[in-house]
Amino acid sequence: MAPRPCAVLGIGQTKYKRRRDELTLDGLVREAVLRALEDAGATFEDIDAIVIGKAPDALEGVMMPLLSLADALGAVGKPIHRVHTAGSVGASTAISAVNLVESGMYDTVLTVAYEKQSEGNATWALSGGKSGGQGAGGTFAPWIRNYIARSKAPEHIGWMVAVKDRLNALKNEYAHLHLPDISIEKVRESPMLWDPLHFLESCPSSDGAAAMVLGNDDVARKSGRPPAWVISHAKRTEFGQFPGRDTVRPRAGVECSEVLYRKAGITNPREQIDCAELYVPFSWYEPMWLEGHLIAPEGEGWKMTDDGDTELGGSFPVNMSGGVLSSNPIGASGMIRCLEAASQVRGTAGEYQVPGARIAIGHAYGGAAQYYAMWMVSSELNPEL
């Protein structure tokens, strides 16, 4: 049997913010879920199964939170399961939900991801629970320096990404950071955190949740909502450390995109894909992923940034929503990339809509840049390429 076609039929997001003190965890996930149901024209009764994801439980100190969230998620009497694949989890969770629909066993599936980082200490958790750890920036900075050395990219590239994503975020009401006076100078003069990453080249720490309603082709037809068909998805994992590992252009990332493109019949991603939501928690990861996911030739990703190709209005817009640099509830960040890609091909992205977007990708990575999860969505089930 071929996989059953699967479409995104509803999208919901919370406002992302440093602290959502006014909400419990239940309230946070419910805010996103109710919006996704409303967008899909559905109710909890229509949901056959739920897939939930988030980064480590230690971020909030609640073990296996699907148990305590079951009531708020309308899960009672239904299947619910929990995915955890480090930073890529938001996208892997969405892909697990797609698997449920593609299996033919479940017609309509709700997927949700969240993080309430204000309840814990993310840098502690991201250091494997060790105090005084290096955090994510400390892990990635040496690899970024290696990228700069290899590609001979000028140092302003990182600053440009930091400015571009924050300007995009001004068009997105849900974005955490709204920095209207952001500028290259401000980024350059902000404190150095992990050379070459300045404070303003780094993602914030956010509270927030994101949700989607997915349905098969019958459900999509009946819903009357604009579908974003999931025409391809892929995941790849490799070890985090071993001699000779290419940490700038990890093989798992390259192979993940190769599989993603092959399944969709994409032969020239730069031309055939209209826009991308890439997981860029630190500015330099934009050019690194453009290369690492085969959108730009090796050593030339930074030129796309430099030429303005990745801006809204450019030839290959990246992170139209403002990206992880503007909102980062860790466990949800990958799902946000996936749903923002879906929003583009549904034509519902409002002020940051890429005109006529037909094919878009959502992407996330995690661990020591070792977990990859990507999906490709289209306004058509079988788009002409």
Add this chain to the structure above:
Amino acid sequence: MVSLAEDVAIVAFEQTPSHARFNDSEQAMIMPCVNSVIEQVGMDRHDIDFTIAGSCDYLSGMPFAFVMNIDAVGAWPPVYESHVEMDGAWALFEGFVRLQSGDIDTVLVSGSGKCSPGSYREAFSLQTDPYVHAPLGLDPRTQAGFQAQALIAAGKATERDFAEVVVRSHANAKNNPYAQLSGDLSVDELLAEPYVQQPLRRLDCPPTSDGAAAMVIARADKARELCDNPVWIRGIDHRIESHHPTLRDLTDSPSVRIAAERVGLHDGPVDVAELTVTYSPEEIVLRDSLSLNGDTDVNLSGGPLTGSPFMAVGLTRVIELARSIRNGRGRRGVAHASSGPALQQNLLCVLEGDS
């Protein structure tokens, strides 16, 4: 009953013994299981299409602990894999669902957990909602005590019934080389022991255990190619109940009843049942909700009361059932996994031998 697009079978399985304390890493428990199942199917591990694991960071006491477990599976060249923060039985669920799409043939499933380094009661008390229950220390054993008391109050069971579950479990475990506890106990002696959580006594509760389990499942054609005696997965379903004990009838399990319907449990004989009886009163609830009668052998392995490596224990039930079917103890049966306090979430998997 749900109609399935693809027939899927278990073609290889392995488990560690249930260790009171395994003095090495979690990976060192998983790796022999993974190596064994790979060897049983005679495949190159790189030819496995998809890998999925179940484990729990909190038991390991470290965020991202699961990342190290891929050392035991192998991830170079890169692999297509995923992880659930749940018992390995839910990894099996996702692996089974993935095979239904029909575009891949084989899935490697594992589950692992080490309870011995910490206090699992303290860790599991963090499963409860963080605003009301967790500050009260409402850990799983406390809630198991509520469940036991509710059964007694409803006239559905007595403390003697709980003791009989313990006696039978320990006696069955004498034939199980993987069991941690086993032996001949007497109901009267058990009833003379003090309570640890009234009305529960020490052996009504599980031991602290470390362990791992792994299996390979495959689509029909591949299954026959890989193995002479595949064990077919006829259905798998899981359901959750309210988190709030006061909103539940703790003497019943509506989630099990729904799952039983969905997997077509009684569309054929149920010769053997392997149930995640973490606390002895749960067997009373499960037998009733599964509508099991005297024709079904329950927990021939001894079950979790004789070895309970959390995160592997549910997947191990599926393995024990598959072993019973291969050994001719029955042709068809059901395995059950559970998550959360007082059987909040339940998974059923119906297995059948090759015809």
